[in-house]
Amino acid sequence: MGRTLSPPESLAEIGTGPGGAQIGAFFDLDGTLVDGFTATAHAGHRIRQRQAAPGEILGIIEASVRYRLGRMPFERLLVRAAGYLRGESLHELDELGEHLFVRRIAHRVYPHMRDVVRRHQDRGHTVVLSSSALTIHAEPVARHLGIDHVLCNHFETDDDGRLTGGIVKPIVWGARKAAAVEGFCERNHVDLQRSYFYADGVEDSALMRLVGHPRPVNPHPGLAAAAQSHGWPVLSLDRLRGSGPFAPR
Numbered sequence: 001m002g003r004t005l006s007p008p009e010s011l012a013e014i015g016t017g018p019g020g021a022q023i024g025a026f027f028d029l030d031g032t033l034v035d036g037f038t039a040t041a042h043a044g045h046r047i048r049q050r051q052a053a054p055g056e057i058l059g060i061i062e063a064s065v066r067y068r069l070g071r072m073p074f075e076r077l078l079v080r081a082a083g084y085l086r087g088e089s090l091h092e093l094d095e096l097g098e099h100l101f102v103r104r105i106a107h108r109v110y111p112h113m114r115d116v117v118r119r120h121q122d123r124g125h126t127v128v129l130s131s132s133a134l135t136i137h138a139e140p141v142a143r144h145l146g147i148d149h150v151l152c153n154h155f156e157t158d159d160d161g162r163l164t165g166g167i168v169k170p171i172v173w174g175a176r177k178a179a180a181v182e183g184f185c186e187r188n189h190v191d192l193q194r195s196y197f198y199a200d201g202v203e204d205s206a207l208m209r210l211v212g213h214p215r216p217v218n219p220h221p222g223l224a225a226a227a228q229s230h231g232w233p234v235l236s237l238d239r240l241r242g243s244g245p246f247a248p249r
Contacts, residue, residue: 025116027147031200113217132152
């Protein structure tokens, strides 16, 4: 693993570095800003409300296991999950996402990452939540942290605002997330070589290699190996107590 960056050091480097909107600060969501996966709150809600049929539950479990074993691309996992929500109102899902954030996710936001976001904002940096999560999971976190820019995945909807079961393409993941960030920087005059990126998964190595200040956060083994190879400083945070996927607020 690369050099360990202590929380005070991570704040100090931002505070003593240059300011201005031309410097970006890009944040992954699950495992980086939030301890765990935000989507589990929605899955748990559907189970508790008996909205999820046994086939849906088993299908998601099976797909998740295949994905973790490397036998299913992330894109297929995301589309399968969206398929179970076909016909639902996006407006109602947005409202549910805000409710679930308050009840089950807000307490899982890493306190230090709140401070990191705030420090970048204080320096006038362009702060962006860049995640492969869907809008209903990513946008409530962004609003809570005062992040104005969100690059994430979107449900396809029909003319009535109901989900079709598809995801807007290109799906934001891995190299396509890096491409989305590059496009954002070009449109907004942000210098990637002077920017920061915080993430935990090996799929974000492509973007880590593009920014001037790659900052793996509690990196998974693949990203930890990349950090060791490239000499990227690693930010290690203690897991939050009581932050299980269905923990009550």
